[in-house]
Amino acid sequence: MATGRTHRPATRSRGIPEATVARLPLYLRALTALSERSVPTVSSEELAAAAGVNSAKLRKDFSYLGSYGTRGVGYDVEYLVYQISRELGLTQDWPVVIVGIGNLGAALANYGGFASRGFRVAALIDADPAMTGKPVAGIAVQHTDELEQIIADNGVSIGVIATPAGAAQQVCDRLVAAGVTSILNFAPTVLSVPDGVDVRKVDLSIELQILAFHEQRKAGEETGTPDEAASAQSAAPADAITPGAAAAAPAPLAPHRAAPGAGTDNGRQGPDGDVPAVMPA
Amino acid sequence: MATGRTHRPATRSRGIPEATVARLPLYLRALTALSERSVPTVSSEELAAAAGVNSAKLRKDFSYLGSYGTRGVGYDVEYLVYQISRELGLTQDWPVVIVGIGNLGAALANYGGFASRGFRVAALIDADPAMTGKPVAGIAVQHTDELEQIIADNGVSIGVIATPAGAAQQVCDRLVAAGVTSILNFAPTVLSVPDGVDVRKVDLSIELQILAFHEQRKAGEETGTPDEAASAQSAAPADAITPGAAAAAPAPLAPHRAAPGAGTDNGRQGPDGDVPAVMPA
DNA sequence: CCATCTTTGTGCACGCGTTCACAAAGACAT
DNA sequence: ATGTCTTTGTGAACGCGTGCACAAAGATGG
Structure with a gap:
């Protein structure tokens, strides 16, 4: 308000938070869809829902770009599409x-x-x-x-x-x-x-592993106890460490619960540490 | 409903921070590589370098899993591989x-x-x-x-x-x-x-757009802040859409910008808002 | 057994990002 | 004009994540 957006209050060029930048493409996509349906304006509430974010967050994000909305009405779709595109540098090749x-x-x-x-x-x-x-x-x-x-x-x-x-x-x-x-x-x-x-x-493997973590956690909660705590720390890393000897098999220590799949394939080897993201061509 | 589900209330006693979970696969990969080279132990400093993170952060991350390291020595590779795998739920199928x-x-x-x-x-x-x-x-x-x-x-x-x-x-x-x-x-x-x-x-398009944003910013700095304040505000959203402005701003920066002279390009079409992530089969 | 050296584990402070909540701005009806 | 109603823009509080800096733990050497 006070500053409104008179002389790019420094919040400008260098200002846009990384988190906001990461969401702009999301808004842009939602806006493009609206644009194609010839929707003239949208409220922060609607657009937020379409982009899958919180409306307050969306408004704050847009505020970093400037005041492109009209109170009581919302945002002009076409105009916003253009502004975001420009901000992201998509107006060039x-x-x-x-x-x-x-x-x-x-x-x-x-x-x-x-x-x-x-x-x-x-x-x-x-x-x-x-x-x-x-x-x-x-x-x-x-x-x-x-x-x-x-x-x-x-x-x-x-x-x-x-x-x-x-x-x-x-x-x-x-x-x-x-x-x-x-x-x-x-x-x-x-x-x-x-x-x-x-x-x-962009790492496929990592994304899947993160999902697996949550999946495991969900499964654990459902069925009474995650047990975790049990084998958690007590597993005396003290003796397990034996530097020189480097206890060959680390597996033996924590019996842990029998995994559903039981496929303790754990010892996969993968010739190159981590398999290529794509076939070698 | 909403895009639902993201982070839980965080009341979890066994709560490993989301940010940490996201890095565990990274550590695991680095550790696996060390394991294949038969490296027995590794310090937080070394491992952090291999995973591309700060060593303090790595230590804190591991601290959420328990005390699996040995002061003065470091972490036992095999043991840590096992612990992280288990934590991520990778010991099951x-x-x-x-x-x-x-x-x-x-x-x-x-x-x-x-x-x-x-x-x-x-x-x-x-x-x-x-x-x-x-x-x-x-x-x-x-x-x-x-x-x-x-x-x-x-x-x-x-x-x-x-x-x-x-x-x-x-x-x-x-x-x-x-x-x-x-x-x-x-x-x-x-x-x-x-x-x-x-x-x-995992969204390809979004990643690229984020890169474009930074790329544009970098280009702008080199030549001296382009600063699009130009078409900044109120300019009646309606007609403002006419990206005549585009010409004014970012022109001199991109090394290439083979964009069609007619800046009117802005309206790149993309019939369906956003193209499928992959060819329709 | 003691001294020294290395490396972990973590308390603490800081900054970013998120969310709430509300005043201000404008549209719209009367 | 004036009042009402809607929706933006943002100040402020809060919580998470990061990084520093250091004490404690343990190894190592004498």
Whole structure:
């Protein structure tokens, strides 16, 4: 109010909280849907419901962008779509390269969501010579050797890594060296990049494990006791540690309850620590 | 109702912070790698580096699980692998169904990370009759009609949705009705589920948009704050939509911005609000 | 058995994000 | 105009997560 939004109260450019940025795409999607139905305006309440968030949170989020609503009425859909798009930088064209054209890479290449929001697949790159030239999603796959050239020619600043874990860091380094400053990583590895480069990761395995955790917790609650406490700490890590000896089998200590599946496959090995996010191509 | 379910009241005595749970899989991966190299023990500092987190944070995270370390030495790798696996519920078998066998669904089915951590693909389901019986990743695709039966027969409690956005909610409802209580959603839609059901979403488009935002900001800083204050406020929402403004602001930044001269592009269409996460099968 | 050195476990403070609750702003009817 | 009603925008409180800094625990060496 006082400041209203006169001279971008500093809350502006640098201000938008990360959490808010992460939700803008969500609002944008909901708004786009409304726009297609020719809905002229929406209240924070309605839009919040559509986006699956709290209305107060939504209003606060929008407040970081400026005062784009009208009290007593709501927000103008079209206008808001434009404002958010602009804020997210979707009004410009973002050429993207996808490295690693395995199952996942191909799926990404075909993903319609790319093109629909200002993202353009500038090239598909794979290390397998057999893939070179092969068309995927209408685009001919190019060999890794061309990577630097492709990045430069197309002014690519966003790269998507869908290679096996083992190749991810190397690919990442090359992308960064070539000028890419934002990376979306699908490989199950922690990438190290220099300052100034953003990395976001999407990890299937992790998501499933988190679900498993909650699932287990739910199951435990239902049936009387999670027991946890029992084996919790008492399991005397003291003797189990034996550094030099490195007790070969850690399993024996906590008998724990018999798992439903009983499949104590625990000892899986996976040749490379963690399986690639996608087939090696 | 609402998008329901997110965090519980937190009254949980055995309450491991959500943020910690989300990192456990990360630690587990790093530990598994060490285990394969037969490294007996590791310090919080080393492990933290491998997992890409702060060592203090790692120690605090582990403290929620109990005191599994030895001062002056570090943590016993094997023992910790076991403890975390147990905590995450990975010592048991989790049958999973994947619904929507398009490009993405197929990629997921082939994803090695599934089997390697106690997750077992119990079935692949698709609505397209043409897909039925077709083997994907060594498993015959089954028709949606069988969904309920499959869930029941296999005791599935985790479902993965990789269908187009339009079918997601319906599939979700059926999964939940059939007994699934955890869902990993790849479709670009907000799913509403009853309380007690957990939903985690993986949204490609959103990740890219977030990257674009930062990318834009970075570009803007380089050249000297573009600052879109231009079309800032009141400008009658109605006509303001005409993105003539676009030209004014972010022009000089993007290295490429091959955007069509006619900034009017803004209205990129995207017929269905948001394209499916994967090709329709 | 004692001294020293290493590394964990955690108390504490800080900052971000969420939520509540309400005054102000505007639409709309009279 | 004026009053009523709706909905925004935001101040303030609260809670979670993060990171610092350090005491305690235990290993190691003499």
